[in-house]
Amino acid sequence: MTMYIADYKRFDVINGKGLRHSLFTSGCTHHCKGCFNAATWNxxxxxxxSSELEERIIADLNMPDVNIAGLSILGGEPFQNADGLLGLAARIRRDCRGKDIWIWSGYTFEEIMADADESKRELLSYCDVLIDGRFLLEQRNLKLKWRGSENQRVIDVKQSLITKQPVLMNC
Incomplete structure (x- = not known):
């Protein structure tokens, strides 16, 4: 299945730490009530x-004289597009030294780790930070950093993969 992209934003300072670029994937079956990006459910x-977009993302991450921290991947639901994102994530690890990958997901760390779909766990392995959990309108808190509801967590993926349990980041 072809993966669709809702948007690609360069020089984003809202979706993650530092100056970043953000990729918004299309497709989500969570359908969280109050979702800020419901158009991307489709x-x-x-x-x-496209390969052209991938080349642009890699070039943008490696811009000389601009300190880009990394790529943020949002949605939709990125893990429902895991197969389509694996190549990009692998290229960032290989070709974009020192750049991190942040992913926002309605799935929890535990759900991704327990999923039978190996591509989801592989995509997680390329990730540095995971903001996990479905958006819950009744727990919305606009004062939270990088997340929209109290149940969502900001997880250090590398440490979590070592300990096999979520390790929260200080934010």
């Missing part, structure tokens, strides 16, 4: 992912 919203 798996064919936006434009098909």
């Amino acid at each position: 798996f064919k919203y936006g434009t098909p992912y």
Whole structure:
């Protein structure tokens, strides 16, 4: 299945730590009440992912004289597009030294680790920070950093993969 992209934003300072670029995938079956990006629930919203976009993202991450921290991947639901994102994530690890990957997901760390779909766990392994958990309108808190509801967590993925349990980041 072709992965669709809802948007690609360069020079984003809202979705993660530091100056970043952000990729918004299309497609989500969580359908969280009050979702800020409900248009991306449709798996064919936006434009098909292309090798040209991938090249642009890699070039943008490696811009000389600009301190880009990394790429944020949001949605939709990125883990429902894991197969389509694996190549990009692997290229960032290989070709973009020192750049991190943040992913926002309605799935929890535990759900991803328990999923039979190996591509989800592989995508997680490329990730540095995971903001996990479905958005819950009744727990919305606009004062939270990088998340929208109290149940969501900001997880240090590398440490969590070592300990096999979520290790929260201080934010």
